Amino acid sequence: MLSTEQSLGYPQISLKNAALTYAGAKSPAFQVADLSISSSECVLVTGRSGAGKSTFLRLISGLLPDEESRLVGTVEVGNCRAGQETTAAFARQVASTFQEPARQFFHQKVKHELVFPAENQGLSAELIQKRLTEVAAAFDLTHLLERDCLALSGGEQQRVAMAVAVMQDTPVIILDEPTSHLDAASIAQLRSQITKLKKAGKTLLIAEHMLANLLDLADRVLYVDKGKLLYDWSPSQLQALSTQERQQLGLRQLDLSASQALLEQKSQDRSSSQSSDLLVKDLALFPDGSRRLPFLSMACGRVLGLMGDNGRGKSTLAQILAGAKREKQGQITWQGRIMRPKDRLKLVSLVLQDVRLQLFTASVKEELRLGQKRKDLPEDLLASLGLLELLERHPQTLSGGEQQRLMIAASLMSDKSVFIFDEPTSNLDGDQLQAFVAQVIQLKGAGKAVLIISHDVELMAQVCDEVYYL
Numbered sequence: 001m002l003s004t005e006q007s008l009g010y011p012q013i014s015l016k017n018a019a020l021t022y023a024g025a026k027s028p029a030f031q032v033a034d035l036s037i038s039s040s041e042c043v044l045v046t047g048r049s050g051a052g053k054s055t056f057l058r059l060i061s062g063l064l065p066d067e068e069s070r071l072v073g074t075v076e077v078g079n080c081r082a083g084q085e086t087t088a089a090f091a092r093q094v095a096s097t098f099q100e101p102a103r104q105f106f107h108q109k110v111k112h113e114l115v116f117p118a119e120n121q122g123l124s125a126e127l128i129q130k131r132l133t134e135v136a137a138a139f140d141l142t143h144l145l146e147r148d149c150l151a152l153s154g155g156e157q158q159r160v161a162m163a164v165a166v167m168q169d170t171p172v173i174i175l176d177e178p179t180s181h182l183d184a185a186s187i188a189q190l191r192s193q194i195t196k197l198k199k200a201g202k203t204l205l206i207a208e209h210m211l212a213n214l215l216d217l218a219d220r221v222l223y224v225d226k227g228k229l230l231y232d233w234s235p236s237q238l239q240a241l242s243t244q245e246r247q248q249l250g251l252r253q254l255d256l257s258a259s260q261a262l263l264e265q266k267s268q269d270r271s272s273s274q275s276s277d278l279l280v281k282d283l284a285l286f287p288d289g290s291r292r293l294p295f296l297s298m299a300c301g302r303v304l305g306l307m308g309d310n311g312r313g314k315s316t317l318a319q320i321l322a323g324a325k326r327e328k329q330g331q332i333t334w335q336g337r338i339m340r341p342k343d344r345l346k347l348v349s350l351v352l353q354d355v356r357l358q359l360f361t362a363s364v365k366e367e368l369r370l371g372q373k374r375k376d377l378p379e380d381l382l383a384s385l386g387l388l389e390l391l392e393r394h395p396q397t398l399s400g401g402e403q404q405r406l407m408i409a410a411s412l413m414s415d416k417s418v419f420i421f422d423e424p425t426s427n428l429d430g431d432q433l434q435a436f437v438a439q440v441i442q443l444k445g446a447g448k449a450v451l452i453i454s455h456d457v458e459l460m461a462q463v464c465d466e467v468y469y470l
Contacts, residue, residue, distance in 0.1 A: 023068035047224035049401030062090025099400035101161035154181035155310030180426035259461035283330030285313030305464035322350035401427035
């Protein structure tokens, strides 16, 4: 499918005494003394949320933030040197996906987005069509080629972004949190593609919190902490860490088999719920009525988990329940009373999958106070979610995980009866995952009804009382 011009073992990426400092910052956002990555290597990059992983990947991509930022040392990717070569030159060496795939789409239609990089490279129409057919099939996108990119589910958008990167056929491919919104089948497809890309001599850098999904495919694991490359492990060295050592580093589980078994049990125990406060009956999830939800119930003081394949309508359901979308068919009641969309807006607090759509103000502090009756900020909550030191920051300058934690905090500050979280831990490290779990347990204890939509097996096994598969 792809070219195999790269020779195995050739140093593809080299950083020496490199440090990138953003304009106005006192210390580097990322620095490393000496790092070399060879062709055909698959390298996972992990660490706490906001540690500098995405900055490191952008540096490799040649995407320096602005002219006022300062780069010292050398960063070489193939025959390109950061700070000297143009972005276009780096684009011939590196293909990247972002944490939020929708931010990098240029075209409305999936098919046009996929062929866009190949057209920029001046490839023949015949070769582009051949590559499109192969890549679309590999990522299960053939049936989505005529769809609107922004109308896809989060997981489908993730697959499109990864397919675009593969279409570029560059020596280096960077994936930033690629499994965060993927169902099990899509993760299996991704794993298959990583294996093929390695065999083709490609160099892969993958930022990932959910290490269990890809660890067995990795050659190395880089651990970044406070802007520094702290550890360069082999997978076996990482696996040799004790549970306590792993947790102290803020890392997620490395083996999900026990969590998966617990999830299966919780999905079988759904009949144990004794009461229902929010009831959904015969709800149409798609405008054409092609997918319907016959029945769903939520109870105060319980946590319901919702899982299922990408594109099944889970996020649409969340927006309908919260009153952000009007139902075409079906009925939603709360404690026996039919709830119209305007009623549900007052009842339900929703954290979207793409939290950027909920950020409106110029500072974290203002964002937390927006729409709240209480103007004092709960320091215990903000400390538990690692937000106290970010209060003066602009929300759009935060990392994906920090933005996620901000909207979780804003939701928790509301005095609603129902809380819905759509993929709330997709960009969270182990510490922040546990902080979120603790907050959900508090909501449960306060008699709130909680719905969590997620593919995160580790989260769902810990916090859900029951699990429904859509």
